[in-house]
Amino acid sequence: MAPVAVLVGVMGAGKTTVGTALAAQLGVPFADTDTVIEERAGKPIPEIFVDDGEDTFRAMERAVVAECLETFAGVLALGGGAILDEGTRKLLSHHRVIFLSVELSDAVKRVGLGAGRPLLAMNPRATLRHLMEQRKPLYLEVATHTVTTDGREPADLADEIAGLIARRS
Numbered sequence: 371m372a373p374v375a376v377l378v379g380v381m382g383a384g385k386t387t388v389g390t391a392l393a394a395q396l397g398v399p400f401a402d403t404d405t406v407i408e409e410r411a412g413k414p415i416p417e418i419f420v421d422d423g424e425d426t427f428r429a430m431e432r433a434v435v436a437e438c439l440e441t442f443a444g445v446l447a448l449g450g451g452a453i454l455d456e457g458t459r460k461l462l463s464h465h466r467v468i469f470l471s472v473e474l475s476d477a478v479k480r481v482g483l484g485a486g487r488p489l490l491a492m493n494p495r496a497t498l499r500h501l502m503e504q505r506k507p508l509y510l511e512v513a514t515h516t517v518t519t520d521g522r523e524p525a526d527l528a529d530e531i532a533g534l535i536a537r538r539s
């Protein structure tokens with residue numbers, strides 16, 4: 371079993387919103403690896419960062435992503451930093467991966483002051499800009515399709531991605 375589509379992109383790209391709309395349109399379940407991690411840990415991601423540290427979070431993320439890529443047959447959204455792991459990038463090379471690209475101004479609007487996102491706790495705009503520059507090559511490396519999200523509605527993006535999936539299957 372494998373996901374119908376895996377969504378990647380920086381925080382604020384709209385992975386959860388678009389993924390939920392896409393899954394509804396395709397009639398398949400939606401899962402977000404952040405949510406699975408929170409369920410397993412029994413606490414929200416900011417608490418995992420504070421209590422256990424980012425390395426522990428990344429180890430959990432690596433395991434949860436690998437498991438979901440093997441067992442989840444719906445639309446799967448990955449946390450923005452999941453692609454930092456080389457092993458995860460290798461696993462993704464066997465999947466349909468959609469990179470939701472977003473400009474800084476749109477991403478910043480969507481994340482606001484970064485509530486629930488520990489990496490953005492200090493200075494969301496500067497941090498996001500840095501993370502986007504650092505990670506864009508990695509998103510492009512794993513992506514089978516890139517979809518530009520700026521100024522677009524989730525339903526419109528879901529339509530476009532559903533079209534890409536239909537053409538390839």
Ligand code: S3P
Binds near residue numbers: 451488
């Ligand atoms: C992170 C993104 C978050 C979450 C964690 C770390 C990152 O997921 O996994 O806060 O490193 O970019 P979203 O991209 O779903 O917000």
